Amino acid sequence: MLALLFILFAGMAIGCALAVVAQRNPLYSAISLIGVFVSLACLYVMLAAPFIAAVQVIVYAGAIMVLVVFVIMLLNVEQEERRRNRLKFLVPAAVVLAAVLIAEVAFMLQSVANPTPAVSNIGLTGSIGAQLFTRYLLPFEITSILLLMAIVGAMTLARRGGLLSSEARLVPGAQQLPLSMVDPRATPDDLTLVETDSSEEAARLLGVDPRNTERD
Amino acid sequence: MEPQLSWYLALSAVLFTIGVTGVIIKRNVIAMFMCIELMLNAVNLTFVAFASFFQDVIGQLFVFIVMTVAAAEAAVGLGIIIAIFRNRESLDVDEASILKL
Numbered sequence: 644m645l646a647l648l649f650i651l652f653a654g655m656a657i658g659c660a661l662a663v664v665a666q667r668n669p670l671y672s673a674i675s676l677i678g679v680f681v682s683l684a685c686l687y688v689m690l691a692a693p694f695i696a697a698v699q700v701i702v703y704a705g706a707i708m709v710l711v712v713f714v715i716m717l718l719n720v721e722q723e724e725r726r727r728n729r730l731k732f733l734v735p736a737a738v739v740l741a742a743v744l745i746a747e748v749a750f751m752l753q754s755v756a757n758p759t760p761a762v763s764n765i766g767l768t769g770s771i772g773a774q775l776f777t778r779y780l781l782p783f784e785i786t787s788i789l790l791l792m793a794i795v796g797a798m799t800l801a802r803r804g805g806l807l808s809s810e811a812r813l814v815p816g817a818q819q820l821p822l823s824m825v826d827p828r829a830t831p832d833d834l835t836l837v838e839t840d841s842s843e844e845a846a847r848l849l850g851v852d853p854r855n856t857e858r859d
Numbered sequence: 860m861e862p863q864l865s866w867y868l869a870l871s872a873v874l875f876t877i878g879v880t881g882v883i884i885k886r887n888v889i890a891m892f893m894c895i896e897l898m899l900n901a902v903n904l905t906f907v908a909f910a911s912f913f914q915d916v917i918g919q920l921f922v923f924i925v926m927t928v929a930a931a932e933a934a935v936g937l938g939i940i941i942a943i944f945r946n947r948e949s950l951d952v953d954e955a956s957i958l959k960l
Contacts, residue, residue: 645860645861645862646860646861646862649862649866653866653870656870656874657870657873657874657877660873660874660877660878660897661877663877663881663890663893663894663897664877664880664881664884664885664894669887669889669890669893672890672893673893676893676896676897679874679897679900680900683900683903683904686867686870686904686907687904687907689862690867690907690908690910690911691911692907692910692911692919692922694919695903695907695919695922695923698923698926699903699926702926702930703896703900703926703929706930707896707929707930707933710933710934710937711889711892711893711933711937714889714937714940714941715889717941718889718940718941718944718950720887720889720950748869748872749869752865752868752869753865755863755864755865755868765910765911765914765915765916765919766910766911766916766919770916771916771919771920771923774916774917774920775920775923779917779920782920782921782924783924786924786927786928789927789928789931790927790930790931792931793930793931793932793934793935794934796934796935796938797934797935797938800935800938800939800941800942801938801941801942
């Protein structure tokens with residue numbers, strides 16, 4: 644019975660994983676990846692890890708894949724076009740090497756000791772939490788620092804740059820910024836040349852703080 | 860017949876190989892990103908299988924930590940993808956072979 648369930652969920656996982664690679668539309672790949680995550684969550688339940696299974700569905704299939712689908716929709720990704728296969732002569736070598744690799748893996752798996760799983764409570768939320776907050780507190784804290792770094796990094800990447808590029812600076816006197824000093828990413832199409840008499844006025848027009856323009 | 864440990868390891872190896880293949884043959888950044896997620900999940904399956912068969916909770920703890928790393932990777936990676944798309948109007952990795960924006 645359990646073996647049948649394993650074959651069912653393993654088949655689902657492999658099929659969905661193949662679909663992730665085979666699909667040309669990234670949106671279909673994402674949906675297939677959710678299928679992989681859900682079938683892996685079912686396998687975790689079979690392995691007596693209900694907490695990990697729940698986190699798998701909530702965090703992976705829920706949060707991360709929603710983010711991925713959101714980005715796919717936002718960028719309006721087109722289908723990948725088929726490209727020429729330039730390395731066709733390597734296909735027989737690849738087949739032979741893959742067969743050797745599969746034989747090696749099968750040989751290794753033959754010799755794996757097969758301990759029998761006993762019914763236990765190691766996968767329950769309480770036992771995981773007890774270990775996480777006592778003996779493995781340091782990895783837990785490192786994880787929180789990693790998440791903080793990810794937040795800062797994502798905000799830095801998502802922030803829009805100012806009108807001026809990093810090479811641009813205000814010089815006293817008449818302000819005529821060459822176009823090469825203006826950040827092209829932030830430039831509106833109808834950019835006009837404005838002459839000013841002082842740095843302060845130029846800074847006011849550009850919307851920057853004149854005290855910050857002196858760079859060392 | 861009960862599922863053996865080697866079955867889970869074989870399934871994990873297959874999923875990991877499919878993920879590696881995807882990273883190699885895909886050119887779309889988002890598709891490559893999803894193949895990396897697939898590889899991370901294959902490793903997670905190994906962790907959980909060992910934790911369950913050897914009655915040790917450490918494996919499941921590290922699955923938890925790997926999931927956190929994956930979440931951080933998703934946040935920063937998708938930010939990078941959006942930044943690349945904003946500059947190049949394309950998601951093809953060959954277009955972004957020069958890291959300079």
